[in-house]
Amino acid sequence: MLVKIKVNGELRSADVPPETTLLKMLRESLNLTGTKLGCDVGDCGTCTVIVDGVSVNSCLMLAGRANGSEITTIEGLADSNTLHPLQEKFEEHGALQCGFCGPGMLMSAKDLLDKNPDPSIHEVRDALSGNLCRCTGYTKIIEAVIDAGRVMRKEISA
């Protein structure tokens, strides 16, 4: 089936079998390999992308269901050469170690800050509860998200 999506501002399409997941289409048909394949069953969150303003596990969504949608992946997070405040703050706080959870973690955090630019620690924990990290213990990730919100509210610089 032919699936047409707008991804990171660009119209893209791919002819894929009906059982193809959005994750597989992004990675294998559109070569957007920043979105990672972890568990493939909705448990780890590393495949998180934003579809029509909502963060989803792309391993659980059929590509066909995304037809006509606007999608943001990790490749679309930075604004051309300028890193998103989340990327700046993750780096500054050392919030990533192996980095495997990073793309999904960042997209879930973006979804949160787009809707709530001044989240509490509890709200950050809740928003990231579907994203597993084996390395960091989460504290630095949460600090980075809180700080990125402060940058977006122009309380501190990037």
Ligand code: FES
């Ligand atoms: S790969 Fe989708 S939730 Fe793990």
Ligand code: FES
């Ligand atoms: S940094 Fe390794 S899984 Fe999160």
